[in-house]
Amino acid sequence: MDYSAVAIALVGALAAVNLLFTFGVIRRLREHTAELARMRGGGAGRDDSPVALPAGSRVGDFIAESVDGRPIALDSMGTQPLIGFFSPSCTPCKERLPGFVAHAASRPGGREGILAVIAGSPDEAAALLEQLLPVATVVVEPDRGPVQQAFGVDGFPAFVLVDGDRVKVSDFEFTSITDADAVPSIR
Structure with a gap:
């Protein structure tokens, strides 16, 4: 026992x-x-913590080359450009990409007022590039590249709406960008 x-x-x-x-x-x-x-x-x-420069911040100077070989600078994109930053290995980027593409396709002004920046090598960026190229001017650059530095990008995805040379709104959620994009530019 x-x-x-x-x-x-x-x-x-x-x-x-x-x-x-x-x-x-x-x-x-x-x-x-x-x-x-x-x-x-x-x-x-x-x-x-912000994912990019906060509203009211001045965007830094940059010159980049689009995937079709055109030089890109902020002043060549119109008065209220929309910029999206994506990474091929980012799950939230893939979740928010369809909303960005749909909004970009319906936005007046076409591809010239929309910039999509993919952080990674061209091989890694191929799948994102295929979806973004019809609706946006696309730049592929390494992580922490010049466009990301100009916008103070500190995570992915990052969406920025610019008014002139200043950030109108920046966020990792695309809905706040679409809400602000519906309000016309003051300039």
């Missing part, structure tokens, strides 16, 4: 230790979920 009492006590102790480990794992999963939500730019744990 002593062996069965010891075995029951041992199983009970193991169950208690297992329960403590389970609570620890659940706590860590919650921390990871909050961190992932913050990194993706939404949900619980989101901080308010």
Whole structure:
């Protein structure tokens, strides 16, 4: 009988230790979920750090070359250009891309007032390029390239609406950009 009492006590102790480990794992999963939500730019744990230059900031100077060989600068894009920054390895970029493409296709002025910047090598950018090229002027540049630096991009996706040489609105969510884009430029 002593062996069965010891075995029951041992199983009970193991169950208690297992329960403590389970609570620890659940706590860590919650921390990871909050961190992932913050990194993706939404949900619980989101901080308010900007993904690009905040509204009112002056956009830095840049000159880039589009995939079709044309030089691109901010002053060549009209008075209220829309700029989207994407990365081929970014899941939120792929989720928000259809909304960007649809809005860009319906936006007056055509491709000249819309710039899509893909951070990565041309090989990595091929799938995004195929979707963006019909609706936007596209630049493929390395991570932290000159266009990303000019707009202070610190994450992907990043969407920026410019008024003149100043940021009108910037966000990782495209809905705030479309709302601001519906308001005409003051200039």
